[in-house]
Structure formats: structure tokens, C-alpha cells
Amino acid sequence: MTLGQLSWSRWYGIVVKEFIQLRRDRLTFGMIVGIPVLQLLLFGFAINTDPKQLPTAILAADTGVFSRTLVAGLRNSGYFDIQRQAHSEAEALSLLHSGEVQFLVQIPEGFSRRLVRGERPALLVQADATDPAATGNALAALSGIVDTALSHDLRGPWAGLQPRPPPVELRVHRLYNPEGLTQYNIVPGLLGVILTMTMVLMTGLAMTRERERGTFENLLSTPALPLEVMTGKIVPYIIIGLVQVTLILIAARWIFTVPMQGSLLALYVVVVLFIAANLTLGITFSSLARNQLQAMQLTFFFFLPSILLSGFMFPFRGMPDWAQALGSLLPLTHFLVLVRGILLKGSGLVELWPAVWPILLFMAVVIAVGLRFYRRTLD
Amino acid sequence: MSSDLVIDVRNLNKRFGTKHVVRDLSLQVSAGEIYGFLGPNGSGKTTSIRMLCGLLTPDSGSGTCLGHDVIRQTAEIKREVGYMTQRFSLWEDLTVRENLDFVGRMYGMRNRRDAVGAAIDRLGLGSREHDLAGSLSGGWKQRLSLAACMLHEPRLLLLDEPTAGVDPKARREFWQEIHELAATGVTVLVSTHYMDEAERCHRLAYIAYGRLLARGTAAEIVAERALGAWTVSGDELAGLAPKLVPLAGVDHVTVFGSQLHVTGRDREQLARSMEQAARQYGDYRFAPAAPGLEDVFISMMDNARDDRQ
Ligand SMILES: Nc1ncnc2c1ncn2[C@@H]1O[C@H](COP(=O)(O)OP(=O)(O)O)[C@@H](O)[C@H]1O
Ligand SMILES: [Mg+2]
Numbered sequence: 001m002t003l004g005q006l007s008w009s010r011w012y013g014i015v016v017k018e019f020i021q022l023r024r025d026r027l028t029f030g031m032i033v034g035i036p037v038l039q040l041l042l043f044g045f046a047i048n049t050d051p052k053q054l055p056t057a058i059l060a061a062d063t064g065v066f067s068r069t070l071v072a073g074l075r076n077s078g079y080f081d082i083q084r085q086a087h088s089e090a091e092a093l094s095l096l097h098s099g100e101v102q103f104l105v106q107i108p109e110g111f112s113r114r115l116v117r118g119e120r121p122a123l124l125v126q127a128d129a130t131d132p133a134a135t136g137n138a139l140a141a142l143s144g145i146v147d148t149a150l151s152h153d154l155r156g157p158w159a160g161l162q163p164r165p166p167p168v169e170l171r172v173h174r175l176y177n178p179e180g181l182t183q184y185n186i187v188p189g190l191l192g193v194i195l196t197m198t199m200v201l202m203t204g205l206a207m208t209r210e211r212e213r214g215t216f217e218n219l220l221s222t223p224a225l226p227l228e229v230m231t232g233k234i235v236p237y238i239i240i241g242l243v244q245v246t247l248i249l250i251a252a253r254w255i256f257t258v259p260m261q262g263s264l265l266a267l268y269v270v271v272v273l274f275i276a277a278n279l280t281l282g283i284t285f286s287s288l289a290r291n292q293l294q295a296m297q298l299t300f301f302f303f304l305p306s307i308l309l310s311g312f313m314f315p316f317r318g319m320p321d322w323a324q325a326l327g328s329l330l331p332l333t334h335f336l337v338l339v340r341g342i343l344l345k346g347s348g349l350v351e352l353w354p355a356v357w358p359i360l361l362f363m364a365v366v367i368a369v370g371l372r373f374y375r376r377t378l379d
Numbered sequence: 380m381s382s383d384l385v386i387d388v389r390n391l392n393k394r395f396g397t398k399h400v401v402r403d404l405s406l407q408v409s410a411g412e413i414y415g416f417l418g419p420n421g422s423g424k425t426t427s428i429r430m431l432c433g434l435l436t437p438d439s440g441s442g443t444c445l446g447h448d449v450i451r452q453t454a455e456i457k458r459e460v461g462y463m464t465q466r467f468s469l470w471e472d473l474t475v476r477e478n479l480d481f482v483g484r485m486y487g488m489r490n491r492r493d494a495v496g497a498a499i500d501r502l503g504l505g506s507r508e509h510d511l512a513g514s515l516s517g518g519w520k521q522r523l524s525l526a527a528c529m530l531h532e533p534r535l536l537l538l539d540e541p542t543a544g545v546d547p548k549a550r551r552e553f554w555q556e557i558h559e560l561a562a563t564g565v566t567v568l569v570s571t572h573y574m575d576e577a578e579r580c581h582r583l584a585y586i587a588y589g590r591l592l593a594r595g596t597a598a599e600i601v602a603e604r605a606l607g608a609w610t611v612s613g614d615e616l617a618g619l620a621p622k623l624v625p626l627a628g629v630d631h632v633t634v635f636g637s638q639l640h641v642t643g644r645d646r647e648q649l650a651r652s653m654e655q656a657a658r659q660y661g662d663y664r665f666a667p668a669a670p671g672l673e674d675v676f677i678s679m680m681d682n683a684r685d686d687r688q
Pocket of ligand 2: 540
């Protein structure tokens, strides 16, 4: 370890240098503006898929035979994975709010009894529709599932109840994104994708560039400490990241008319956290990589799963378990939950804590690896 | 008088993988000296200098640089040494002044503005101070590098082939500057390829294949080697050279302008062969000569290579 006092003067010198260099680097500047614009255009339209096994909670106030049949029917359809039995409405709603489940099925009291009497009891299904691609197909299949499930039981003495109109009144509430607009989902997602790409890439190149141009030897021969160099190099990129975020948010608000439910402050807190996580990863990549090409390759090795497994490209819950497990290691996965939560649901940071700590953990691990591999000499 | 020694290292070794790049290097440099570090390409000069200033950790060995331990006190060494890299290593996308400002900040200089201004004046960089470093020619880059490594007024300068690829006039000015610095008490260790530059150093070390082969003043090194040397002059020298190479006692035949230099370690055998050749090739004039530094180095390099095989 290098002993010695951290010096503001040195740190400031590095920040100034990075800013001057950035100002003269047209390519990077183009990337800062070009990437958000390009990606907003590219991903403006969503890709729909058919996710199954979506986590579902049941709030059953009725334990009759039809109630159980219905639950079995939902389960057999493959769309709903009934994970929780809620005991109160408040509990059920909080499950939905925190994103633990995608659907909440409410079977009202006396469901079976009223069904038998032909009173067409209501079945309320609430869906977290922030990601419409994830819920659309399941909802579309719902009424068919209900009909088929009950048609087995509605025989014999109750066969008279079979005919149309349907025996159950199905009420579907799409929460948070009632019209199911995909851009509501995609635009906040783009925020994370663009930050991942530009932040990791730019810092990934920052150190390898010094090494390749031979300037690293000069830097290393001065008393500058690793921590001063690393943090000094990061500062300009944090500012760039915030500029990008602001650009995207403006586009989101005025071009895509994405609603902004939650607090902007919470959003920016989350954004700074996410930027920092990506920058530390970038700096660590550039400690590991021997040249710019390797840094670039590492970045794309990271970027690809981030896009594919985070729930940006495909609904997270539509993915197989192993992919979800991999995905939950990535900061982008959690960032998407956070941004969608804040922008679309108006959730607060405390509620969203389950998506905050994985990013912090990710950062801690990455910093440890980065410090372990930072080259203090030319060996 | 070890307190007078600015550099005092013993038995430094460095390997890269299986390649033993520096072998048992011991070096003593006194204060105020201009110390020349010579050797062919790939002989380990750069590696040695990097070990002296804390950029590489020796595999074994010990010693001090400006009184600081070369293994444990690299932070102190970095603060007090000025190191000029072999390749231009300042930032090409910063201007001359921005580069110097940056370096000044890295050394935490309080009087940075004045120091940068003074360095620009001293090395005549004034007309270029707002040019990007990347747009400068070799000679200007070298001046900028020198300005940068002297900015914090180090007591020891380590200059790694500072004049490679620089025109003769710029080289001359550069050496003028080095001598003025040394006169103020700064110690300079400079690696070079050029024999004329070697002669400008107070003392020299010669290194080949990672091994230090000779140390001392130029005269001492030449005398110690006790090399036999002859010159041959006449027409058609190129045709004669291959005929002299196989003769007993002849190690080297080199064309120097209108003369051949013939050298050999065994002076008596060389003299016999030359006298015989003089009779055989009557058109040419054979004469004994004083061996130069270059003859000595080439001879030592050959020996070192033979030892390795
Ligand atoms: N970082 C390194 N990794 C592997 N080999 C190296 C490294 N640096 C230098 N070498 C090798 O060590 C030898 C000595 O190099 P160097 O010290 O640069 O010699 P010189 O400066 O005298 O030309 C060369 O063969 C070179 O290829
Ligand atoms: Mg070298």
C-alpha cells in the first residue's frame, strides 16, 4: 500500500486535466450526446414476449370449492405462479407495491356461495402493469382460464349455470400504467442502459488510454496516489452521467409523456448511486485490462447480459430461474426496479430498499477487486 | 563517504517471466555527477532506471536513492527525483503550459505559476506554450519533457535516452543545459547510445545483456580493457575487410569513413597478424592506434554474448 497524505491539490489537478482532455476529445463528446439520442430512437418501440410463471398473490376471503378450483386453474395455465397467500388487503397491496408479485387475485367473501346462486360474483385481478409486456398476455388469457376452470365443476346439478353470460364477473385493474403503454416502461429503462454503456465504457478506457499512450509511466512517476487518480478521473464522468440523465428525463417527459409520480430528488439519489457503481466497474475493468481493446471487450461482456437479463429487453419474470439469478447480480436489474418504482409508482426510497442494497453490495465488491488489481508500479 | 552517494544500490535483479533482464546491478553515483549509462538496445537500461525511481520493484537486491530505500520508500523517492521517460510520456492533448501546470500540481508546488513561467522561459518554450504537446517536433517535445521533470527542482535527474531522435543542434543545447544543472549541484544519470555524449559524462557505466560490464571515467574504461587497435587506410577497403576478419587475434573489423578499425583483445597476436597483413597487402597502410570508447564497448558486448551462450 502506498503511504502518504491525500492531497486536494493533486486531486484537483487530475480533475482539471480530465476536463481539459474530455473537452478536446470529440469522439467521447459525440458519444455523450449521440448514444442517448440513438438509443432513444432504437428502443422507442418495445419488444413483446410471452412471459409465464408470474408471481401472484391470492387474497382469498372464500375457501369454497370453486375458489379452490379457480386457484388451481390459474396455476395450471402456466401464467400465474401463486407464491403468496395474503391475509389482509393491506398486506396484499404492499406485496404488489414493492414489486414482489406482479398480480393480486382477490376472491371476495362468499364467492362459491354466490356463484352457485347464479349471482355472478366478482373476481378482482390487479396487475402491476408498469411493464405491460410482462402482464399483457397473462391478462388476455385470464377470462378463458376462469371459464375453463369452472366449466369442469359446473356440471350435474349446476350445469344450468354453465351458459353464457359468464358465471363470474372478471374485473381487471391495471395499476401504475393503466393504458399499458410500453414507452412508459422502455424510456426509464433506457436511462439505465445508456448509463451502463457510457459510464463503464468511458472509465474503462480512461486508465488503459494512459497506459497505451505511455503517459501512465509519467503519472506513476509523480507522487500522485492511486485513490487520487481513480476518484479524480471519475468526477467528470459523474457530471456527464447527470447531464445524460437530465436529457433523457426531459425527453421522457416532453416527447414520450412518461408520468413522473415520485420525487425527483429520490430519482437523482438513485441515479448517482447507479452511476458510481458503473464508474467503479469501469475503473476496475481498466485496471484488469492491458489495453483499450480488452477494456472494450470487458465492457461488452458486461453490457450484453445487462441488456438481456436485467428486465430491460425481456420481462424479468419471464426469464428462466438461472437467468433471473444472473440478472439479479447486475446493478441495472435493480436500477430498473428503482426507476420504474419512483417514476411510475411514486414509491419512496425506504420501500425500495430491497433494490438499493444489491447495488451497494455490487459496488463494494467491485471496489475491492479494483484496489486489489490497481497497478502501483509498471511490473 | 557513502553520505555523498546520491545513488547507492547493490545486486539489483529483475526478471520478466523467465527473462533475466537486470543481473546483479550495483551502481554508485556521487552528488553533482553526470553519470552516463550506456549499453545496446534491450540491455536493461530502462529497467534499471525504473527500479531506481520506484516504478519497478526489484526481485532482489537493496540500496538507496537520495537516501531513501529503493524498495520501501518509493513515495519519498518519487517526490524528490525528476524522471524523463525514454518515450515522450506527457499528454499530447494538453498544451505545453497545461502539461507543466499539471505536473506542478502533482508535486503540490505552492509557487506553481512562477515555476512554470520560469521553466518556460528557461527552455525557450515561450513561443509554443499554447500549442498542444502532440503537435510539437521531437526537439521541442524533448525540451518540454526536460522542463517537466525539472519543474519541482529535484536533486536527482534520471534521463532515459533523452536525445534519441533529436537533431545535433538540439542535442548540443540539451547537453549545455545538463552541464549547467550539474554545476548547481544536481546529480544526473543519463542513458544514451551516442559515444560523443558518453564522452561528455563525468563517469560511465556500461551494461549489456543485463550485466554491468565496466564502470569509471571514459579513460579508465578504455585503459582497463587494454584493447589492441589498428587502423588501415587505402582504396577499396570494403574488399579488404573480409580478408582481415579470419586472421588470428582479430576480433573486429569496422569501417570508419575512409579507414578500417581493426581491434583485438590479444594485442600481441593482433600486432603479429597486422604486420603480416601489411606485407601481404602492400597497397594499404597499416598503423597501430589508440582504441576508442566505441571499440571497447563493441568488444565487451561480444564477450558478454559469448559468455551467455
Ligand atoms: N514490462 C516488461 N515485460 C517484459 N519484458 C520487458 C518489460 N520491460 C522490458 N522488458 C524486456 O527487458 C529487456 C530490457 O529492456 P530495457 O530495460 O527497456 O532495455 P534498454 O532500455 O537498455 O533498451 C528487453 O529485452 C525488453 O524486451
Ligand atoms: Mg530503454
